[in-house]
Amino acid sequence: MKHTIAILVTDSPGVLAKIAGLFSRRGYNIESLAVGHTETKGISRMTIVVEGDDRALEQIKKQLNKLIDAIKVADLDPYNSVGRELALIKVKVDSPQHRADMIQLVDVFRAKILDIGDQSLIIEITGRQDKVDAMIGLLSQFGIKEVVRTGKVTLARGLKVVSLPKKAKR
Amino acid sequence: MENVEVLFGYPGGTIMPFYDALYDEKDIKHILTRHEQGAAHAADGYARSTGKVGVCVATSGPGATNLVSGIATASMDSVPMVAITGQVPTKLIGTDAFQEADITGITAPITKHNYLVKDVNDLAHTVKEAFYIARTGRPGPVLIDIPKDVLVSETEFHYPKNIRLVGYKQVHTGHASQISMAATEIARAKKPVIIAGGGMQIACACAELRELVEKAQIPVATTLMGIGCFPEDHALSLGMVGMHGTAYANYAICETDLLISLGTKFSDRVTGKIAEFAPNAKIIHIDIDPAEIGKNVRVDVPIVGHLKETLTELNKVIAPGDTSQWLKTIASWKEKFPLHSTNPDMLNPQHIMEAIYKATNGEAIIVTEVGQNQMWAAQYYTYTKPRSFITSGGLGTMGYGFPASLGVKYAHPDKHVFDIAGDGSIQMNIQELATAAYNDLDVNIVIMNNGYLGMVRQWQEMFYDKRYAATPLKGNPDFVKLIEAYGGVGARVTKQEELFPAIKKAINTDNVCLIDCVIPPEENVYPMVAPGACISNMFGVGQ
Numbered sequence: 001m002k003h004t005i006a007i008l009v010t011d012s013p014g015v016l017a018k019i020a021g022l023f024s025r026r027g028y029n030i031e032s033l034a035v036g037h038t039e040t041k042g043i044s045r046m047t048i049v050v051e052g053d054d055r056a057l058e059q060i061k062k063q064l065n066k067l068i069d070a071i072k073v074a075d076l077d078p079y080n081s082v083g084r085e086l087a088l089i090k091v092k093v094d095s096p097q098h099r100a101d102m103i104q105l106v107d108v109f110r111a112k113i114l115d116i117g118d119q120s121l122i123i124e125i126t127g128r129q130d131k132v133d134a135m136i137g138l139l140s141q142f143g144i145k146e147v148v149r150t151g152k153v154t155l156a157r158g159l160k161v162v163s164l165p166k167k168a169k170r
Numbered sequence: 171m172e173n174v175e176v177l178f179g180y181p182g183g184t185i186m187p188f189y190d191a192l193y194d195e196k197d198i199k200h201i202l203t204r205h206e207q208g209a210a211h212a213a214d215g216y217a218r219s220t221g222k223v224g225v226c227v228a229t230s231g232p233g234a235t236n237l238v239s240g241i242a243t244a245s246m247d248s249v250p251m252v253a254i255t256g257q258v259p260t261k262l263i264g265t266d267a268f269q270e271a272d273i274t275g276i277t278a279p280i281t282k283h284n285y286l287v288k289d290v291n292d293l294a295h296t297v298k299e300a301f302y303i304a305r306t307g308r309p310g311p312v313l314i315d316i317p318k319d320v321l322v323s324e325t326e327f328h329y330p331k332n333i334r335l336v337g338y339k340q341v342h343t344g345h346a347s348q349i350s351m352a353a354t355e356i357a358r359a360k361k362p363v364i365i366a367g368g369g370m371q372i373a374c375a376c377a378e379l380r381e382l383v384e385k386a387q388i389p390v391a392t393t394l395m396g397i398g399c400f401p402e403d404h405a406l407s408l409g410m411v412g413m414h415g416t417a418y419a420n421y422a423i424c425e426t427d428l429l430i431s432l433g434t435k436f437s438d439r440v441t442g443k444i445a446e447f448a449p450n451a452k453i454i455h456i457d458i459d460p461a462e463i464g465k466n467v468r469v470d471v472p473i474v475g476h477l478k479e480t481l482t483e484l485n486k487v488i489a490p491g492d493t494s495q496w497l498k499t500i501a502s503w504k505e506k507f508p509l510h511s512t513n514p515d516m517l518n519p520q521h522i523m524e525a526i527y528k529a530t531n532g533e534a535i536i537v538t539e540v541g542q543n544q545m546w547a548a549q550y551y552t553y554t555k556p557r558s559f560i561t562s563g564g565l566g567t568m569g570y571g572f573p574a575s576l577g578v579k580y581a582h583p584d585k586h587v588f589d590i591a592g593d594g595s596i597q598m599n600i601q602e603l604a605t606a607a608y609n610d611l612d613v614n615i616v617i618m619n620n621g622y623l624g625m626v627r628q629w630q631e632m633f634y635d636k637r638y639a640a641t642p643l644k645g646n647p648d649f650v651k652l653i654e655a656y657g658g659v660g661a662r663v664t665k666q667e668e669l670f671p672a673i674k675k676a677i678n679t680d681n682v683c684l685i686d687c688v689i690p691p692e693e694n695v696y697p698m699v700a701p702g703a704c705i706s707n708m709f710g711v712g713q
Contacts, residue, residue: 013286018278025279037316055464062461068283068303071337165336 002031002082005152006162007046007064008072009039015069019046022067026054032085034151039162042069047083047153076154076164078113083154087132088114089123092143102142109135120145155161171329172301174198174225175217176580178209180236182229183269184256187321188650193260201609203579204601206233208573210240211599213465214249217575218560219535221374223250223304230256231269232671234315235276239567240677241311246564248372251275252300254592260288274315283308287559287687290323295330297366298402302333307340308459309372341458343483344475347389352430352471353487359428360454361496362388365440368563369433369457369477371556376400378481379432388493389500391419393434394548395563401554407511408500411698414545415712417507418512420699422500423448424706431455433477436466437564442539507711509549509697513690517666523550524688526588526616529673534586535560535578537573537613539595541623545695549589569598575613576606586614586677593619593646603656606682613674615684617649620691628694632709649686658672658682 009015016035023030031049040046050060053077057075061143064073076083080090093099106113106123115122126137131151136147175518176199181189190201203209206228210398213224214325224244228237234255253432258267274284283303285296289676300312343678356362370379370392376399383406385609390400400407408419424431428451430449434440441447442466454471455463463472473480505600511518528535544561551557560578562570575589597615606613618624627641650660659681661672669687676683696710 014278017275021278034705059461059465065339066459066461067333068337163697 001051002051003009003050003145004076004078004081004152005048005050005060005064006074006154007048007070008162008164009044009046010069010071011037011042011044012069015044016070016104017054018067019064020052022063023048023050023060026063027058032151034153039102043164045162047151049152052097071164072162074158079161080158081154083152083155084126085129085132085150085152086124086126087090087136087147087149089125089136089139089144090146091121091123091139092145093119094122094143101138111135172223176201176221176362178212178216178577179201180206180209180233181228182256184230184258185227185233185254185320185321186256186320188227188246188254188256188555192408194463201576201605202305203573203605205599207240207569208599208602208605209572210251210253211243211567211570212577213251213253213606214240214244214570215537215560215577216581217244217251218247218248218558218574218576219558219578221250221372223252223301225252225254228255228256229269230258230273231271232395232464233269234273235271236664237287237389238280238450239565240320241277242312243562243565243567243570244311245280246284247368248309250305251311252304252685253311253313255313255315255673256316256321257286257315257460260317261303261319263317273313277313280311282314282452284315286312286315286478287320288317288581290325293320293325294328295333298330299333299335303335305401307338307489308369324699337421341460341474342476342479344456344473344480346483348471348473349480349483350487352473352484353489355452355454355471356386356388356430357491359491360425361495362386362428362430362493363387363408363422364430364432365389365393365423365427365434366390366394366396366399366435370399372398373458373477374431375432375478375481376556379483380436381485382481382488386488387493387497388430388491389422391415392420392560393440393563394572395557396434397548398553398556402552403554406497410548412705414549414695416509416706417697417708418500418503419586420697420705420708421503424704425499426451429453432481433457434533435462438466441467442703442705448584465467465529482524492604493637496520507630511693512696512710513693516690517664517669517687518551518689518693519546521529521666522616522618522689523547523590524613525673527551529670530586534558534588536580537561537571537578537587537589539574539589540566540568540584541595541626542620542695543590543592543595543618545625548620549695553633567593572596572615573599573602575604576602576611578610579611579613580609581597587612589613589615591615592623592624593617593643593649594623596649597646600652601660603653603682607657610680612680612682613683614673615653616673617686618689619646619686619692620689621646621647621693622691624693625695631692632698633700649684652683656682658684660684660686662688664688
């Protein structure tokens with residue numbers, strides 16, 4: 001089963017390597033990873049999707065908690081959270097008909113066209129992983145030149161937040 | 171500031187400013203080892219035998235990488251240690267500069283935490299944090315990497331009183347309702363057993379353990395790391411459990427209806443086949459590290475807490491139990507299946523350990539290398555005090571014992587410190603003979619010399635049709651001449667009657683001593699559980 005783990009970490013050198021290293025040396029595969037700044041200065045948030053049973057998840061969380069740079073670790077309940085990925089897809093355009101077909105697809109998927117070239121399009125799509133997968137699948141018939149995807153980012157629904165412990169707030 | 175009395179280290183280019191400052195230092199002694207690995211192990215031995223933080227120092231690049239085995243050893247056995255390394259100047263970091271190694275990257279998996287200090291203004295609080303992290307909670311090694319330009323920068327010294335580590339989660343006493351649940355299970359149990367691990371020594375919870383054991387009449391087995399936390403001459407002691415544990419300890423684990431595990435990680439060397447480990451038992455597990463609970467075995471009553479505080483609380487609510495039937499069964503196993511050498515008529519490891527016990531009235535601190543010598547040292551000496559058996563359990567680092575014994579001896583100048591060695595592992599850090607001789611660290615090295623890498627040979631005998639690939643130690647030096655070359659005192663012992671006088675002489679000699687004991691080449695460590703087998707399934711049990 002796939003789990004989504006959110007980790008608040010200090011912005012210090014080597015933190016990403018320490019977290020990623022923990023996953024690899026304990027034998028857990030990272031399916032996707034996204035990192036960025038948070039609402040608090042000096043604190044970044046990593047969202048990691050990992051495959052494993054409940055016991056493995058428990059162990060991952062405990063091991064992450066032992067890292068001094070990891071301030072808060074939470075796993076996000078898939079039924080009570082929203083998660084999104086973003087992909088940029090460069091597609092080859094062979095004919096006006098192709099272009100029209102693709103634009104229709106972009107409309108249906110509520111994606112965006114970021115760049116139109118003589119023989120190419122760059123499409124941006126945001127959504128759940130299966131939606132991004134479906135879009136890529138459909139576009140592949142036209143000839144995909146390049147795909148870049150972010151890792152998944154996730155927030156819990158409602159007022160629930162992954163927040164810093166009180167003592168971390170100045 | 172941290173009351174460090176001794177550093178074990180080795181200078182080099184980038185750490186020179188540090189050593190230059192040390193030149194005028196009166197309160198901190200520096201012991202120059204002959205290899206950085208020796209420095210790390212010596213700091214480790216100092217730490218294990220005292221509970222204080224051991225400190226080792228090395229230069230950048232190869233100096234730092236030579237510490238790695240020592241840091242990993244300390245990490246696996248939760249030893250409080252601070253390693254200080256020089257680093258190339260900040261502007262050269264990342265350029266593959268001379269003697270540059272990414273030591274914080276290399277040691278990330280084997281330290282509790284590490285630091286690269288790029289600004290001299292961060293140095294004081296980093297040192298404070300490092301010592302705090304190393305000694306608190308589940309202890310472990312912390313590395314501080316300091317570039318040379320930071321070492322020569324100036325700043326106003328201010329050592330902070332408090333530190334702020336928001337990501338450092340600490341636990342104290344176990345949860346009261348879990349403790350009462352444990353007490354209920356203990357009252358209900360007919361055949362309880364305790365496994366006490368290395369965490370017991372770290373937590374200094376031995377008195378609390380004894381109170382629990384005597385109140386509830388529960389027999390105690392220790393892991394290798396737990397040896398000494400419960401007196402082995404006590405009627406309720408089962409000795410060591412696991413791959414080379416006593417038969418009665420392993421049988422007790424297989425029969426027990428309640429296993430109480432205190433400060434142990436359930437190493438594969440303890441559990442054998444997990445599916446058949448304590449098959450009839452409920453398991454109570456008390457540990458300071460939540461990640462150990464449920465990691466290797468299922469647990470019915472998990473308690474996260476400091477062992478001393480948690481056992482104190484448990485002792486308040488425990489009811490005296492009646493386990494007399496169970497203790498009778500165990501006594502009969504003890505009678506039937508004692509530990510014994512397979513070569514009783516020749517000079518053997520059992521004679522050696524028993525003679526050391528007798529010669530020192532059981533007051534020695536035994537340090538070991540790794541392999542057969544380590545297991546025999548664990549089996550045949552009767553340990554009665556915590557921190558009296560110092561060994562590399564988790565990583566199993568050959569070459570650990572001798573340099574570690576120097577740190578032990580530094581901390582305990584009045585104790586008889588023995589390094590129990592094999593003819594293989596003593597040669598892994600034998601250069602430290604110079605350190606011992608020069609610094610008057612008069613430890614006693616006892617080599618159980620069988621001319622083989624004995625433990626590997628034993629496995630080859632049992633599992634590889636006696637194909638002794640690369641295990642005969644051809645070309646061993648004359649160890650007696652060798653120690654004499656360093657200014658120490660040596661003796662060779664080939665017969666039983668020579669043994670006791672040689673040990674007596676060694677402990678009465680104010681110099682580093684080496685006793686080269688020639689033992690039967692094919693003496694094995696028994697009992698033995700094959701790797702991955704159930705621990706009741708042992709070779710070499712019974713007469």
